[in-house]
Amino acid sequence: MEGISFISGMLPSGLMIVAPILIAAIGGMICERSGVVNIALEGLMAFGAMAAAISHILLESQTGFSIPMALLFAALVGGLFSVIHAFASVTLKADQVISGTGINLLSNGITIFICQLLFRMDRTPNYRMGMRSGLFGIYPTIWIALLLLAIVWFMMYKRPWGLRLRAAGENPQAAFSTGINVIKIRYTAVIISGLLAGLAGGCIVLTQDIQFTSNAINGKGFIALAAVSFGRWVPIGILGSSFLFGISSSLAVYIINFRNFDFLPSEVFNMLPFLITLLTLVIFSGKNYAPHGLGKQSG
Numbered sequence: 001m002e003g004i005s006f007i008s009g010m011l012p013s014g015l016m017i018v019a020p021i022l023i024a025a026i027g028g029m030i031c032e033r034s035g036v037v038n039i040a041l042e043g044l045m046a047f048g049a050m051a052a053a054i055s056h057i058l059l060e061s062q063t064g065f066s067i068p069m070a071l072l073f074a075a076l077v078g079g080l081f082s083v084i085h086a087f088a089s090v091t092l093k094a095d096q097v098i099s100g101t102g103i104n105l106l107s108n109g110i111t112i113f114i115c116q117l118l119f120r121m122d123r124t125p126n127y128r129m130g131m132r133s134g135l136f137g138i139y140p141t142i143w144i145a146l147l148l149l150a151i152v153w154f155m156m157y158k159r160p161w162g163l164r165l166r167a168a169g170e171n172p173q174a175a176f177s178t179g180i181n182v183i184k185i186r187y188t189a190v191i192i193s194g195l196l197a198g199l200a201g202g203c204i205v206l207t208q209d210i211q212f213t214s215n216a217i218n219g220k221g222f223i224a225l226a227a228v229s230f231g232r233w234v235p236i237g238i239l240g241s242s243f244l245f246g247i248s249s250s251l252a253v254y255i256i257n258f259r260n261f262d263f264l265p266s267e268v269f270n271m272l273p274f275l276i277t278l279l280t281l282v283i284f285s286g287k288n289y290a291p292h293g294l295g296k297q298s299g
Contacts, residue, residue, distance in 0.1 A: 010250050012137035016207050018246030019141035020045070020200035024224035025231065025238045026145075026152050027196030033156070033233055034189035035169040035182075035293040040085050040100035041197045042221025043107030047081050048074035048198030049205040050111040053124045053212035060127055067131050071202045078198015079191050081107075086190035090183055093297045104221075112214055124212040131206040141203040148196070153235040165189060169291035197221065219274065223249075226277045232289040244280070249273035 024041050031038040052074035059066035081103065088099040112122045119125055133139050156162035167175040168185045176182050204220065205212050223245050230244075231237030252272035 010247075012133065012139070014247040014250035015142045016133075016139050017249045018243050019139065019145045019207075020203040021220055021224045021227060021246050022145040022239065022242035023141075023148060023203065024197045024200035024221060025227040025242050026148055026235075027193035027200070028225055028228040029231070029233055029235070029238055030152065030156075030165070030196075031189045031193035032228060032294055033169045033291055034165050034186045035172055035291060035296060036086075036089050036186050036190055037096040037295050038085065038100055038190065038193050039097060039222075039225060040082070040103035041193070041224050042217055042219070043100075043104035044078045044082055044194050044197035045201035045204065045217045045221045045224075046107040046111055048078040048201030049216045050114065050124075050201075050212050051077035051198065052202030053127070053205045053209075053216075054114070054118065056130075056206065057124055057127050060129075067206060070206060071199055074202025075195045075199040078201065079195040082191050082194020082197070085194070086187045089190070090186045096295055108214065111212070115212070122214060126210045130210060131203075139203075139207050141207060144199075144203075149235055149239060156235070166291070169293050172293045172296060197224075200224070223273065223277055226281055229290070230277075230280055233291060241280075245273060245277055248276040 024045055028038055028041050052070040055073040056066050056070040059069055063069070084106075085096075085099050085103050088094040088102075089096045115121060115123055131139060131141070156165065164175070164180050164185055167178075167180055168182045168189075172182045175185075200220075201217060205216050209216055224242070227238050227241040227245055231239070231241040249272075252270060
């Protein structure tokens with residue numbers, strides 16, 4: 001009986017955590033299938049989370065549509081800051097890893113600075129209510145994530161745009177020689193990844209928190225990046241890996257309630273999702289499934 005209640009209690013929480021990881025991983029997959037490394041997911045999610053929290057606080061008392069508007073604003077802010085990564089990586093041909101690292105570092109300072117300007121503290125105030133759960137306690141963010149995955153699968157494998165995207169990531173020089181505008185494809189892919197990462201950050205802050213803080217994302221952007229790699233850069237793969245990492249994060253929260261594990265410190269459970277992420281990447285890292293043009297310049 002205890003096991004059934006454990007599973008029924010963990011499932012909504014697990015899906016709540018899976019959703020933003022999957023949304024961010026979809027964005028990371030699109031970006032990297034175009035040939036641009038994007039380790040900036042963590043920072044872009046932080047920008048989106050800040051934008052969602054601030055807009056929800058400002059609109060909560062004025063309209064009943066503050067949640068969808070906050071998610072929209074989160075996506076737009078994530079897309080805006082991803083332009084920096086696109087410009088540095090594609091136009092300036094800078095090192096893509098360093099550019100992504102710069103976005104992550106930038107997010108730490110800018111988000112706190114904006115909170116200080118608006119609220120005179122390093123976080124936002126609490127909002128009265130975040131996103132409400134639906135049937136069986138499941139948040140609508142998981143349905144948003146699955147819908148996005150289906151749309152992206154269709155665009156990648158059933159439309160010419162997806163063929164051009166994959167060509168730009170596999171062999172940018174050959175794609176360019178056939179008339180494909182590789183620069184345009186990569187800019188589009190990076191900005192789409194920023195939009196989705198921002199949306200993922202908004203989902204986190206509106207379902208898992210009651211305010212934005214500097215550690216609201218707490219490594220989920222890097223978990224999403226690992227989900228892309230472990231999922232072998234294909235939609236069905238990142239779906240499975242996102243569920244694995246998301247459920248393991250939920251398990252880390254709920255397993256502490258078992259009396260048999262009372263003797264372990266809470267830090268052991270906090271590191272569980274990152275440990276599982278690391279172990280799976282090590283165990284299944286034998287063959288390289290990354291796009292052949294990943295990290296290579298367009299010409």
